[in-house]
Amino acid sequence: xxxxxxxxxxxxxxxxxxxxxxxxxxxxxxxxxxxxxxxxxxxxxxxxxxxxxxxxxxxxxxxxxxxxxxxxxxxxxxxxxxxxxxxxxxxxxxxxxxxxxxxxxxxxxxxxxxxxxxxxxxxxxxxxxxxxxxxxxxxxxxxxxxxxxxxxxxxxxxxxxxxxxxxxxxxxxxxxxxxxxxxxxxxxxxxxxxxxxxxxxxxxxxxxxxxxxxxxxxxxxxxxxxxxxxxxxxxxxxxxxxxxxxxxxxxxxxxxxxxxxxxxxxxxxxxxxxxxxxxxxxxxxxxxxxxxxxxxxxxxxxxxxxxxxxxxxxxxxxxxxxxxxxxxxxxxxxxxxxxxxxxxxxxxxxxxxxxxxxxxxxxxxxxxxxxxxxxxxxxxxxx
Amino acid sequence: xxxxxxxxxxxxxxxxxxxxxxxxxxxxxxxxxxxxxxxxxxxxxxxxxxxxxxxxxxxxxxxxxxxxxxxxxxxxxxxxxxxxxxxxxxxxxxxxxxxxxxxxxxxxxxxxxxxxxxxxxxxxxxxxxxxxxxxxxxxxxxxxxxxxxxxxxxxxxxxxxxxxxxxxxxxxxxxxxxxxxxxxxxxxxxxxxxxxxxxxxxxxxxxxxxxxxxxxxxxxxxxxxxxxxxxxxxxxxxxxxxxxxxxxxxxxxxxxxxxxxxxxxxxxxxxxxxxxxxxxxxxxxxxxxxxxxxxxx
Amino acid sequence: xxxxxxxxxxxxxxxxxxxxxxxxxxxxxxxxxxxxxxxxxxxxxxxxxxxxxxxxxxxxxxxxxxxxxxxxxxxxxxxxxxxxxxxxx
Amino acid sequence: xxxxxxxxxxxxxxxxxxxxxxxxxxxxxxxxxxxxxxxxxxxxxxxxxxxxxxxxxxxxxxxxxxxxxxxxxxxxxxxxxxxxxxxxxxxxxxxxxxxxxxxxxxxxxxxxxxxxxxxxxxxxxxxxxxxxxxxxxxxxxxxxxxxxxxxxxxxxxxxxxxxxxxxxxxxxxxxxxxx
Numbered sequence: 049x050x051x052x053x054x055x056x057x058x059x060x061x062x063x064x065x066x067x068x069x070x071x072x073x074x075x076x077x078x079x080x081x082x083x084x085x086x087x088x089x090x091x092x093x094x095x096x097x098x099x100x101x102x103x104x105x106x107x108x109x110x111x112x113x114x115x116x117x118x119x120x121x122x123x124x125x126x127x128x129x130x131x132x133x134x135x136x137x138x139x140x141x142x143x144x145x146x147x148x149x150x151x152x153x154x155x156x157x158x159x160x161x162x163x164x165x166x167x168x169x170x171x172x173x174x175x176x177x178x179x180x181x182x183x184x185x186x187x188x189x190x191x192x193x194x195x196x197x198x199x200x201x202x203x204x205x206x207x208x209x210x211x212x213x214x215x216x217x218x219x220x221x222x223x224x225x226x227x228x229x230x231x232x233x234x235x236x237x238x239x240x241x242x243x244x245x246x247x248x249x250x251x252x253x254x255x256x257x258x259x260x261x262x263x264x265x266x267x268x269x270x271x272x273x274x275x276x277x278x279x280x281x282x283x284x285x286x287x288x289x290x291x292x293x294x295x296x297x298x299x300x301x302x303x304x305x306x307x308x309x310x311x312x313x314x315x316x317x318x319x320x321x322x323x324x325x326x327x328x329x330x331x332x333x334x335x336x337x338x339x340x341x342x343x344x345x346x347x348x349x350x351x352x353x354x355x356x357x358x359x360x361x362x363x364x365x366x367x368x369x370x371x372x373x374x375x376x377x378x379x380x381x382x383x384x385x386x387x388x389x390x391x392x393x394x395x396x397x398x399x400x401x402x403x404x405x406x407x408x409x410x411x412x413x414x415x416x417x418x419x420x421x422x423x424x425x426x427x428x429x430x431x
Numbered sequence: 432x433x434x435x436x437x438x439x440x441x442x443x444x445x446x447x448x449x450x451x452x453x454x455x456x457x458x459x460x461x462x463x464x465x466x467x468x469x470x471x472x473x474x475x476x477x478x479x480x481x482x483x484x485x486x487x488x489x490x491x492x493x494x495x496x497x498x499x500x501x502x503x504x505x506x507x508x509x510x511x512x513x514x515x516x517x518x519x520x521x522x523x524x525x526x527x528x529x530x531x532x533x534x535x536x537x538x539x540x541x542x543x544x545x546x547x548x549x550x551x552x553x554x555x556x557x558x559x560x561x562x563x564x565x566x567x568x569x570x571x572x573x574x575x576x577x578x579x580x581x582x583x584x585x586x587x588x589x590x591x592x593x594x595x596x597x598x599x600x601x602x603x604x605x606x607x608x609x610x611x612x613x614x615x616x617x618x619x620x621x622x623x624x625x626x627x628x629x630x631x632x633x634x635x636x637x638x639x640x641x642x643x644x645x646x647x648x649x650x651x652x653x654x655x656x657x658x659x660x661x662x663x664x665x666x667x668x669x670x671x672x673x674x675x676x677x678x679x680x681x682x683x684x685x686x687x688x689x690x691x692x693x694x695x696x697x698x699x700x701x702x703x704x705x706x707x708x709x710x711x712x713x714x715x716x717x718x719x720x721x722x723x724x725x726x727x728x
Numbered sequence: 729x730x731x732x733x734x735x736x737x738x739x740x741x742x743x744x745x746x747x748x749x750x751x752x753x754x755x756x757x758x759x760x761x762x763x764x765x766x767x768x769x770x771x772x773x774x775x776x777x778x779x780x781x782x783x784x785x786x787x788x789x790x791x792x793x794x795x796x797x798x799x800x801x802x803x804x805x806x807x808x809x810x811x812x813x814x815x816x817x
Numbered sequence: 818x819x820x821x822x823x824x825x826x827x828x829x830x831x832x833x834x835x836x837x838x839x840x841x842x843x844x845x846x847x848x849x850x851x852x853x854x855x856x857x858x859x860x861x862x863x864x865x866x867x868x869x870x871x872x873x874x875x876x877x878x879x880x881x882x883x884x885x886x887x888x889x890x891x892x893x894x895x896x897x898x899x900x901x902x903x904x905x906x907x908x909x910x911x912x913x914x915x916x917x918x919x920x921x922x923x924x925x926x927x928x929x930x931x932x933x934x935x936x937x938x939x940x941x942x943x944x945x946x947x948x949x950x951x952x953x954x955x956x957x958x959x960x961x962x963x964x965x966x967x968x969x970x971x972x973x974x975x976x977x978x979x980x981x982x983x984x985x986x987x988x989x990x991x992x993x994x995x996x
Contacts, residue, residue: 051840051849068516071509076857097512102542106505109539112498113473113509119516121509139498144739163855205738215855216878221836222850223843243741245494245510247469247521252742254497255484260731265740315878322876401855403880434771441780445795446747449778451755452799457778483747486740487731490747616775642799650800650813653776 052224054217055080057185058124058150058210061192063094064229065236068119071099071110075129076162077214078152082124104129108136108149115145116253118244120196123147126214127154127161130168134175140207141176141269143254146199146239147207149177150192152218153314155400163401164214166314167366170342170374176269178208178276179343181313185224188212190293193227197236197283203275205241213315215401227291235290273344280341297346298353299338302328306335308416310361311354313339313375316397316404320363323409334413339375347382354383359391361416365398372396372424396426404428432617432624438464447490448482452649454613454656455479455555455639459526461616462553465623468493470522471510475503475536477528478562479555501535503527504543504552511548522551522627529556533569533594544603544632551626551633554596557641565644569594572664573710574703575695577644582698592710597636601670601727606631609669612638614656618667618678625671638665646694658689663715664707670727677722686711752779756798758813760791766810773802773811818871819958820881823948824902825890827860830945834890835866837949837967842870844963850875863900870958881905888952889913890931890944912951912991914944927955929991938983946980950987954995961988 052060058081062070072082088094097114101107104125111121125133130151140147155165169179178199182188188210195208212218227235243251257265277297284295302324303309312320317338327334337353337360339346354360362380364373371377376394383389395412398404408428415421442463449456459479463470472495474480480497483490498506503525511523532540532554543550559577560566567580572593576582580589601608607629611619619637626633640655642648647655659665660679664686667679686708690696699707721727737743760773767789774782774789781792782802791802803811821838825831832853839851847870854865867881883905892915894900903911903921911924914931929951931944938947946968953961964984969977 049843051836051843051851069509069512071505071512077855097515099508099512099546101505101508102538102545106502106508106539106542109498109502109505110509110512113496113506114513115509116496117471117510117513117517119513135499136502142739143498162857215852219855220850220852220878221839222875223848243737243739245471245496247471247494250468250492250494250744251737252484252489252491252495252744253739254495255486255489255740255742256481257486257740261486261736261740264733264736268736268738318876318878325876405879405882406877434775437775439784443780444745444747445779445781445792446750446752447779448750448752451797452801453778457776460778460780461775484742487742488747488750489742489744492744648800649797650804652778652799653801653805 049223049225051221052185052226053080053219053221054152054185054188054212055084055219057189057224057226058192058212059084059088060226061189062122063088064227064232065193065196066120066229066233067096067122069097069099069111069114070122071101071107071114072123073101073104073107073125073129075104075126077154077218078124078126078129078150080218081150081152104132105136108133108140111147112136112140112143112145115147116143116245118239118241118246120239121147122149124150124152126152127168128157130172131156134172137172137175137177137207142265144205144272145207146196146205148192148195148199149207149209151209151211152214153211154214161400164216165365165399165401166211169209169211170366172209173343173374176206176273177343178206178273180208180210180341181339182210182212182217183315183317183338185217185220185222186293187295188217189224189226190287190291190295193232193236194283194287198276198279200239201279204272204279206269206272206276211314216315231290235286277344277346295340297341298349299340300353301336301338303335303337305333306357307333308359308361308413309335309337309357310363310412311337311339311375311379312363313342314365316363316365319404319406320409323406323413327413332413345378345382350379351382351386354379354390355386355388357390359393359416361393361395361412363395363397363412365404367396367399393421394424396424397428402428432621437461437620438467440464442468442492443483444490444492446488448485449478450643450649452642452652454652455557455641456482458555458613458619458637458639461620462524462623463493465620466522466524466627470524471496473503473507473510473523473525475527475531476500476562477531479526479528481562500531502539503531503536504550505539507550508543508546508548511550523549525550525552527552527554528562529554529558529570530560530568533596541603544600544605544634547631549630549632551635553635553637555637555639557639557644558593559641559644561641561644570596574699574707576698577695587703588695588698597634598727600634605634607633607669607671610636610638610665610667612656612660612665612667613640614653614660615667615679622669644695647692655689655692658684662686662689663711664689666715666718668718668722673727674725675721675727676725677718680719682715751794752797753794756796756816758798758800759793759816760796760798760800760802760811761814762789762791763810763812766808768808770807772805772807776801776805818869818875819886820884821868821870821886821888822881822884823866823868823888823890824894824900825864825945826894827862827864829890830943831864831890832866834945834949835868837964837971838868838959839870841959841963841967844966845959847871847958848873848875863894863897883907885909886952886956887911888948890948910955912948912955914948927951927991927994929987931987934987934990935983938986939979946983947987950984951991953984954988954991961985
């Protein structure tokens with residue numbers, strides 16, 4: 049066990065996953081990931097090309113170019129940086145390139161805020177990238193490695209984004225048990241991209257796709273995203289076999305006989321566990337659902353799990369203005385065809401790094417118990 | 432270079448959907464002959480990308496990638512590093528239009544030059560956004576009427592000067608910068624060949640008239656390219672290791688001989704043409720001065 | 729080119745040079761005709777043809793009318809006036 | 818679970834000190850978290866960092882509101898109008914780098930002239946390792962050996978030796994006070 053920041057946990061995963069090309073642009077709170085990688089290379093601990101590009105847009109562009117040559121690539125960003133390279137995520141996905149990107153979640157400006165919420169990653173929900181959220185630095189480390197295995201699978205070939213809350217994970221030292229290069233090699237086969245830039249097989253990559261082909265190619269992407277679900281399950285299982293660390297698309301925590309549950313993504317899940325423990329001690333039948341994988345959205349599993357409860361509080365560390373939190377949209381839509389629908393309340397918390405406290409969770413459970421509470425409530429805001 | 436020195440191999444298949452008589456397509460076709468088969472082409476969005484790669488047809492016989500409009504130099508940076516990993520010496524060549532070079536792609540171009548990637552970047556300049564309907568770009572010359580700088584009762588066409596991209600690239604300190612014209616293919620191809628022999632970021636800016644955008648007959652593209660050079664409105668030079676050298680010093684015709692045969696300049700009054708003539712003469716003198724001193728700045 | 733929907737390569741990748749399926753010869757209004765009496769095989773027409781449809785075989789020039797768009801550049805650039813653009817039948 | 822808050826100024830190593838304490842606690846088989854107050858602080862500005870040390874898995878990621886320990890690495894932050902070093906501290910322990918005697922009502926207060934000790938041992942007024950030494954004299958859950966081995970791993974030999982000396986001298990000095 050080592051004490052590692054989220055930065056170090058991700059950078060170590062990248063190093064030990066034999067990544068060939070990294071391109072990145074610094075931004076708080078992502079910078080240290082790529083600073084560490086640059087130092088690994090400078091010290092000869094990592095054999096990799098690092099391209100210090102002039103913007104996030106060029107970061108993703110450069111790894112698209114490299115990935116199209118069939119080498120393993122990595123980039124990282126957050127907040128405004130993700131907004132800047134937003135254009136290229138659908139390109140990476142449409143070109144079917146298995147690029148892994150770490151997002152140290154940061155809010156969107158204005159006002160300028162370097163602090164964490166999930167809008168940067170969630171706003172990319174329709175961009176065609178696999179998206180995983182992490183609760184701890186261990187999970188960030190493991191998810192980065194698993195992301196390569198998932199997105200490089202021949203039935204998938206899509207980019208993947210691994211989200212870890214900026215500062216709350218990225219800058220926090222906590223115990224991490226990293227995997228070494230040998231272990232990762234036995235788990236993660238070498239990348240073998242069939243269609244790549246190679247003068248011996250001179251393919252054209254990225255042609256103009258008119259109305260005669262666009263939908264077919266989009267359908268292929270959709271199919272790949274659906275395939276990813278099975279690949280993710282299988283990868284989680286294989287990972288558990290070699291590490292003993294278990295991950296699920298959706299994790300249930302103390303949901304046995306629960307009537308009311310809250311649903312969380314990312315680092316706030318940890319604090320949510322504590323409040324569930326406390327309320328259980330007080331005799332409340334409460335539980336917690338942690339959504340790890342956001343794209344592909346695990347609709348069927350979630351439907352099965354959530355149909356068991358009477359009341360669900362979906363906690364969103366983001367806001368889709370005029371429509372509530374993004375996670376709540378997705379959760380509600382997947383429950384639409386249930387006969388007995390649970391009551392769903394949406395809680396907006398922690399925007400722009402506002403601490404999501406123990407008391408916030410108490411308030412949320414209290415509001416969940418109140419039949420007259422609003423459909424969407426902002427918690428922890430001074431009104 | 433003699434005509435028989437130009438390889439017979441065609442790396443662009445026929446069937447591309449360029450307008451008839453497209454000098455820009457010719458620039459690609461000829462440059463590729465020098466680059467050869469061990470070449471990866473990167474193209475940003477633009478006429479050349481669109482007309483060569485309409486699914487399911489591609490004209491490219493060398494590996495080709497298009498990603499977006501503003502990022503060809505960044506994509507090429509990634510490819511260069513991936514090839515380094517693979518230990519391959521493949522030529523990495525960008526064919527970009529003027530908008531993708533001087534305007535929207537300027538940032539990624541500047542970054543790639545500064546990082547000294549081993550790339551040949553060829554800007555084929557038809558002085559407008561020809562792909563999207565001939566809107567003005569940063570390299571549209573003064574006085575040209577375009578769809579977003581139309582001539583009218585209160586407008587002489589584009590009221591600003593043409594952005595001097597080669598000098599801007601030169602200010603970055605790239606090891607080889609050259610201008611060329613499709614009207615002078617031997618000079619152009621010599622420069623492609625030289626550029627490929629130099630390590631680092633090479634920038635070639637090729638003047639390529641656009642029959643549709645500029646308003647002239649499809650048969651006249653080469654002729655008009657030559658007139659641009661002969662009038663001094665387009666100049667041929669190279670900057671190798673910061674040494675400046677003019678490759679064409681025989682300015683012999685008035686600018687009006689070039690302007691008057693294009694629809695985009697038809698509206699210009701004698702006063703405007705006189706202004707352009709004066710400014711061209713001044714720039715020409717400046718260029719000669721650079722040439723005499725063998726330096727740019 | 730007809731699209732074979734059963735054989736779409738991942739990501740819309742295309743094998744090289746498939747544009748030969750697109751016979752651009754149909755775009756032509758005027759057709760270049762070579763006057764072999766005057767032609768000295770200087771290859772300028774080959775050099776300047778944007779679409780690369782001038783074929784050179786044993787110093788003999790022919791035009792691939794499947795693809796020639798009839799732009800007329802070869803007529804203008806021919807130093808021997810050995811190419812004439814004539815109206816298509 | 819113990820919650821420790823460290824106050825210093827940018828450049829004094831308050832964040833590193835928190836990390837060293839957390840990583841050292843791992844050697845004792847504990848669970849830990851160390852994190853800075855998340856902000857764009859520059860050199861010289863007041864800096865706060867936090868440590869959690871626990872025998873069981875830490876199920877919280879909130880900021881620390883009620884620490885049981887506070888370490889003040891720089892005497893000037895006590896009077897900084899933007900800092901309240903005893904905020905949320907209730908019958909807790911506060912260790913202060915100061916030359917002057919100081920008392921915080923309702924708290925167990927310990928003082929050490931860490932700046933002097935740092936200059937003597939390190940040659941620079943960077944007080945983080947001195948303060949760690951002083952803290953270890955009071956705090957039983959982390960051994961001196963664990964901290965010393967972390968410092969040896971983290972710093973180049975010459976710098977590590979100086980810092981280990983700083984930790985030891987501060988530890989010994991504080992032990993004289995602690996009964």
